Amino acid sequence: MSILQVLDLGLAILVLAIAGWTIAARELFASVVGYVAYGLLLSIVWIRLHAPDVALTEAAIGSGVTGVLLVTTGARLRGAGGVETAAPPRLSQRLMAGALAVLVAAALAAVVLLLPEPAPTLAPEAREGLAATGLGNPVTAVLIAYRSFDTMLEKVVLVLAVVGVWSLAPDRCWAGAPAPLGRARPEGALLFLDQALVPLGILVGVHLFWVGADEPGGAFQAGAILAAMWMIVMISRLTEPPRVGARWLRLALIAGPAVFLATGLAGGGMAGGFFAYPAGFAKPIILFIEAFLVLSIAVTLPMLVAGPPRRSPQS
């Protein structure tokens, strides 16, 4: 066994152990903290699978923003006295659930072990189009060019999720602002983070967007980092979540999918196919679309975390 294999095995055991801890931990908060640590370890697994783009997304969204969402929701539930310790289900139920889980896991493990070598792949087709787009990062090319329709629809799903969250507001609060994210009196350390980390973080986000064309990075990762910076500022109460009725907010939310769709339709007229980019201009057009996608993601993620409006628009 080489050193790398030993490290891989150790990483696998660590990931599974922490995942088990998030399921088994008695306290909700402990289990959420475990989940965040687990997400970061999982992104190392993705690095080992030669998937740095996925690793960045997992670390930023799967671990980071989801962690903020779970902590915020847990704190709000506790604030309303809603976190009771429930009796765990009966032993027979747990045994049956365990048996089912083992069966499903074993079936999946069999699929993994019995995968044909080499597995079916679309890599040659995706690489073929890479030169035409002028991009160096094949994952970005797949997202914005090769399977652009999927990515556009996924942006629409994000907007739909925001609409779904907002529609849970009581009638009198409609178009008002969501509840604030942090405590009433912010800590000094948080203000320090605002001053020191947030400007750097915004730079890192813009950098990730820009290099995403040729290197690991891209609209999702950049948007998630910018979203995190906005959330830090909101948690330290230097700014409050905006009114959901604000026009600028709604425009920013739909800017990404709208520009994406409009470009796709224009491609239908000018380049001879829905979502076709004219030859030679593919890269600037893709960067143009991505810029708006970054904006929409950076606005969508914090609004999903902030939750439905809780204050009437007048106040």
Place this chain on the structure above:
Amino acid sequence: MSLALDLFSLVAIGAGAFFFFAGTVGLLRFPDSLTRLHALTKADNLGLGLIVLGLLPRAGSLLDALRLIAIWVLVQLSGAATAQLIGRALSPRRAAE
């Protein structure tokens, strides 16, 4: 020259790994949250700092070296602020409020 640089990397990364190890042992073995926090911040600051120092001669370009330093600075910033927040949440004065 390259042998000296390799040795330097080896020593620095080894020392960094030792600080991480010590910090993790402290995190697992120390009796209360404040002392655990103490162990953890040492691992973060010194351990990561030494590892970055050891990797610097191996960086391919000046830009890569700057990126390594940027990673260390960013971890310092967030680590210091988080440790401060946890410490404040633990302090008895805060709990009495």
Place this chain on the structure above:
Amino acid sequence: MSASTLAGLVGAALVGLGLYGFIVSPQPLRKILAFNLIGNGAFLVFGIVARKGAAAGFPFDPVPQAMVITGIVVAFAASALAAALILRLQEETGNVLLDSDAPAKPPGDEAGAS
């Protein structure tokens, strides 16, 4: 055993762990967490298809990777919607436990969302 096969087995085990937590835990927020574990496991299994499916000369297959990135973002959107539904459920009923033996409101409001 190669690194990708090992990661695939981790993915299979994660799906199992998540499924168990999803069924057993009465706390809906923990159900969201377990749901995310299932998702991560499925992504990993898909991810090793990306690794193994790479034809000679490519280190990875970008198509499944791009779909996993899309999936992570959509999973977050679903989690956020489910969290908002839980908070609303608590507001309406004063109780969020999805315990089948409890005489409270009928369960399943949250399960449908996630």
